[in-house]
Amino acid sequence: MRKKIVAGNWKMNNDLNQTILLIEKLKKIEINEVSVMIAPSSLFLKTAKDLLHDFKIEVVSQNVHQENKGAYTGEVSCDMLKSIGISTTLIGHSERRAYFNEDDQVLLKKVKYAIDSGMKIIFCFGEQLIDRKSNKHFEIVKSQLENTVLKLDSESWSNIILAYEPVWAIGTGETASPEQAQEMHEFVRNCISNCYGDLISEEVSILYGGSVKPSNANEIFSNKDVDGGLIGGAALVLSDFNEIIKANS
Numbered sequence: 001m002r003k004k005i006v007a008g009n010w011k012m013n014n015d016l017n018q019t020i021l022l023i024e025k026l027k028k029i030e031i032n033e034v035s036v037m038i039a040p041s042s043l044f045l046k047t048a049k050d051l052l053h054d055f056k057i058e059v060v061s062q063n064v065h066q067e068n069k070g071a072y073t074g075e076v077s078c079d080m081l082k083s084i085g086i087s088t089t090l091i092g093h094s095e096r097r098a099y100f101n102e103d104d105q106v107l108l109k110k111v112k113y114a115i116d117s118g119m120k121i122i123f124c125f126g127e128q129l130i131d132r133k134s135n136k137h138f139e140i141v142k143s144q145l146e147n148t149v150l151k152l153d154s155e156s157w158s159n160i161i162l163a164y165e166p167v168w169a170i171g172t173g174e175t176a177s178p179e180q181a182q183e184m185h186e187f188v189r190n191c192i193s194n195c196y197g198d199l200i201s202e203e204v205s206i207l208y209g210g211s212v213k214p215s216n217a218n219e220i221f222s223n224k225d226v227d228g229g230l231i232g233g234a235a236l237v238l239s240d241f242n243e244i245i246k247a248n249s
Helices: 016-026 042-051 078-083 094-099 104-116 129-133 136-144 153-158 177-198 198-203 214-221 237-248
Strands: 005-008 035-039 057-059 086-092 120-125 159-163 206-208 228-231
Touching: 005 120, 005 159, 016 042, 016 078, 016 136, 016 237, 086 104, 104 120, 120 136, 129 136, 136 177, 153 159, 153 198, 159 177, 177 198, 177 206, 177 214, 214 237, 228 237
Parallel strands: 005 035, 005 228, 035 057, 086 120, 120 159, 159 206, 206 228
Antiparallel strands: none
């Protein structure tokens, strides 16, 4: 049975004191069947990990470099993350693609490196507004997957979570309708099935990431192929994040 997951991507928000304060509040919420993750700044991953020791909230990284070590100023490797107890990382977030020019070739290297290092990944993908308006959203998403995670062997898929991000619905106030979300998630699951069979495709958790908030969470998460959410801004507000977690219970 697939895991229901709510992952909060804090992006470049919260200093040390704000990070500690929000985590202390998160420790008081009730978590049942849902897997909850948070991705604070890399500066505070160790602090977050220590604060959440023995709590049902996993701390994950927002990013990782594609090489194990070397002259890559400012970057973080899998071994560095694992040394502080971090075993999951985001890869391919739309902001990494757009602002840091991470193309499919770079993302494939990151994916292979992370999987080979024994880490789990949350792999992000999704179309731009121009792709959606020109009715190329399925083509774009299929290409993003075929050039990256669909190149992996079947054994790797036990360490993969997918996150569909319609880029036009991130930070814009726009949200894909529940029907649009389900349509794309079903399409993605079929792409996986075509490559690896139904057993693997039915086990992979596919999250939705695009302006999820308490007011639309129940409707989005009620779709059969939507297994939770990758949450941005709402993850920084305890009451909103808590309501989104409850929507997956």
